[in-house]
Amino acid sequence: MSFEAKTAAFARRRDKALAMGSVRHLAERKAQGILNVRERVAALVEPGSFEEFGLFATGINPQMRDRTPTDAAVCGFGRVDGRLMGINAADFSTMAASSGRVQIKKYNHIRDLCITNGHPLINLMECGGGRIPDVMGAAGIGAGGESGRYFRPRIVPTAAGVLGATYGRGAFMCVLSDFTVMRRGAVLAVSSPNVTSSSIAEAETPDDLGGWPVHSEVTGLVDLVVDSDDEALAAIRRFLSYLPDHHRQAPPRAPVPAGADDGAARLPDLVPDERRRVYDIRRAIEAIVDPGSFFGLKERFARAAVTGLARLDGQTIGVIATNPRVKGGALDADACSKITSFIVLCDSFNVPIVLMADTPGFLIGGEQERRGMAGRIMNFLAALEEATVPKLALVLRKSFGQAYINMGGGKGDETAAWFSSEISFMDPEVAVSVIFAGRGAVDGKSRAEMAAEVAADTSPYNLAAPYLAHAVIDPRDTRAYLKSRLAIHSRSLTGGVGEHRLANWPPVSF
Numbered sequence: 001m002s003f004e005a006k007t008a009a010f011a012r013r014r015d016k017a018l019a020m021g022s023v024r025h026l027a028e029r030k031a032q033g034i035l036n037v038r039e040r041v042a043a044l045v046e047p048g049s050f051e052e053f054g055l056f057a058t059g060i061n062p063q064m065r066d067r068t069p070t071d072a073a074v075c076g077f078g079r080v081d082g083r084l085m086g087i088n089a090a091d092f093s094t095m096a097a098s099s100g101r102v103q104i105k106k107y108n109h110i111r112d113l114c115i116t117n118g119h120p121l122i123n124l125m126e127c128g129g130g131r132i133p134d135v136m137g138a139a140g141i142g143a144g145g146e147s148g149r150y151f152r153p154r155i156v157p158t159a160a161g162v163l164g165a166t167y168g169r170g171a172f173m174c175v176l177s178d179f180t181v182m183r184r185g186a187v188l189a190v191s192s193p194n195v196t197s198s199s200i201a202e203a204e205t206p207d208d209l210g211g212w213p214v215h216s217e218v219t220g221l222v223d224l225v226v227d228s229d230d231e232a233l234a235a236i237r238r239f240l241s242y243l244p245d246h247h248r249q250a251p252p253r254a255p256v257p258a259g260a261d262d263g264a265a266r267l268p269d270l271v272p273d274e275r276r277r278v279y280d281i282r283r284a285i286e287a288i289v290d291p292g293s294f295f296g297l298k299e300r301f302a303r304a305a306v307t308g309l310a311r312l313d314g315q316t317i318g319v320i321a322t323n324p325r326v327k328g329g330a331l332d333a334d335a336c337s338k339i340t341s342f343i344v345l346c347d348s349f350n351v352p353i354v355l356m357a358d359t360p361g362f363l364i365g366g367e368q369e370r371r372g373m374a375g376r377i378m379n380f381l382a383a384l385e386e387a388t389v390p391k392l393a394l395v396l397r398k399s400f401g402q403a404y405i406n407m408g409g410g411k412g413d414e415t416a417a418w419f420s421s422e423i424s425f426m427d428p429e430v431a432v433s434v435i436f437a438g439r440g441a442v443d444g445k446s447r448a449e450m451a452a453e454v455a456a457d458t459s460p461y462n463l464a465a466p467y468l469a470h471a472v473i474d475p476r477d478t479r480a481y482l483k484s485r486l487a488i489h490s491r492s493l494t495g496g497v498g499e500h501r502l503a504n505w506p507p508v509s510f
Contacts, residue, residue, distance in 0.1 A: 020070075020093045021093035041124070049078045054070060054075055071103040075088050075089070092127065099130050099169045107173070115153060118155070126186070130168050152176050153503060154344075157178050165206060166186065178348075184227055185212075188222070219301075247348060250496030260290050261480070263291065267288070281321045305338050306321040307339060331362050350496055352390035392413060400423070414471070415463075416471040423458055
C-alpha cells in the first residue's frame with residue numbers, strides 16, 4: 001500500500017472515530033439542545049488545547065469493532081482556565097456509552113495519569129451501565145474486578161457532571177468525585193429501570209429511581225442542579241477554580257473585588273438580635289466573604305447546614321454555617337454527614353475552614369436516633385479534630401450544647417464570638433423549663449428570676465474570661481477579624497499545605 005493510500009486509510013479511520021456513533025441519535029440530541037460528547041469537551045477546554053487518548057480504540061469483541069468508535073469514550077487532557085486537566089467523557093451515541101473493557105482501560109489510564117502527575121480530573125458521564133457481551137460470564141465479571149478503580153486517594157480534585165441517564169460504573173465515577181453537578185432530566189442510579197424491574201419486580205420511573213430531586217434533596221450525592229450542559233460545565237470550572245491542582249499545593253488566589261470590605265457593616269441588620277427570629281445565614285456569609293465568591297454545595301440537602309467554598313481577601317476558604325431559616329438552625333443527622341463530607345474536602349485540598357454558628361443545638365427525637373444521630377455527631381467531630389487546615393470558629397448569635405463544640409468551639413485554631421451572642425449547654429428558656437418541671441418555685445426563686453440568672457451566665461465574656469474564647473468582637477469587625485486571623489494561621493512553614501489526615505476517609509460519607 002502506498003503512502004498516499006495509507007494516509008487516506010488513516011483519515012477514514014480518524015473521521016469515523018470523530019463522527020461518533022448513531023447519526024440518528026446525534027441528530028435527535030441536537031434538536032433537543034443537548035450537547036454530544038465532543039461538543040461538551042470543546043465547550044469545557046480552551047480552543048485547540050485538547051489532546052485525545054485512544055481515538056482509535058474500539059470494543060474488545062471483534063464483531064463489534066465497527067460499531068464502537070473510541071469504545072464510547074472521549075478521553076484526554078486539555079486546558080481549563082489555563083490549567084491542564086484530565087477529562088473522561090462518555091459518548092452516549094455509541095452503544096449508550098455502556099461500559100466496555102477498552103473503555104474502562106481508557107478511563108483508568110487518564111485517572112492514573114492525573115493522580116501520578118498532579119492534574120485535576122473531570123468526569124462527564126451519560127452511560128447505560130455494563131455492556132452485556134463484555135461483562136457476562138465469569139471472565140467478564142472477573143475482568144471488571146481486576147480493572148476497577150474504586151479507591152479515592154484525594155490527591156487531585158475530581159469533578160463530575162451527570163449529563164443524562166447514568167448507570168453502573170458511570171454512576172460510581174460520579175459519586176467518587178469531590179463535586180457532582182446534575183442536569184435536570186438526567187438520572188443517576190446503580191441500575192436502570194429495566195434491570196430493577198426484571199431483577200426485583202420493582203417498577204420505577206427513571207426520575208423516581210435517581211432523578212435530580214432524589215440526589216439533591218434526599219441522598220445528598222449531588223452538589224448542584226442545573227438546567228443545561230453549558231451550566232454544568234460552567235459549574236465544574238467554577239468549583240475547580242477554588243482548588244489547587246493537587247494536594248501539595250495551596251489553593252490559587254484571586255483578585256479582591258473593589259468594596260469587598262464594605263458588606264460587613266450590614267451584619268447587625270442581617271442578623272436579628274433576638275435569638276428566635278428567623279433569617280437566612282447565607283446573606284450574612286455573602287456580606288463577610290469577597291462579593292460574588294460564595295459557591296454553595298449541597299444547598300438542597302440538609303438545609304439547616306450551609307457548606308460552600310468562598311474567597312476572603314482573595315484566599316479560598318471553606319464555610320460551614322448553621323441556618324436559622326431551616327429548623328431554627330438545629331442540625332440533624334443529614335446535616336452532620338453533609339458537614340463531615342465538606343470537612344474532608346477542605347482538609348484534603350488545603351482549604352482553611354471558617355465555622356459560623358447560630359444554632360440551638362442538634363435536632364433530637366426518635367427519628368434522628370434511629371438514623372444514628374450519635375454516630376453522625378461523632379463522625380462530624382472526629383473529622384473536625386483530625387483536619388489540619390486552619391480552623392476558625394465564630395459564634396454569631398447563639399450556640400448551645402454539643403453543637404457548640406462540633407461547630408468548632410474549642411476545637412479550632414481560634415474561637416471567637418460576637419459581643420451580642422449567647423453560649424451555653426442549652427437554650428436558657430429550655431433549661432428553666434427543665435429545672436421547674438411543673439413546680440411553682442425553685443430555691444425560693446420564681447421562673448422569671450431563674451431565667452434571668454441562667455441567661456446572665458451565657459454571655460460571651462464568660463467564655464472569654466477563662467480564655468475559652470480568644471476574642472469577643474463587634475459583628476461589623478467580622479471580616480477584618482477573619483482576614484487577620486487567617487494571615488496568622490497561614491501554615492507558612494509548609495506553604496499552606498496540611499497533613500491530609502482525612503484523605504483516606506470513606507469515599508462516600510453518606
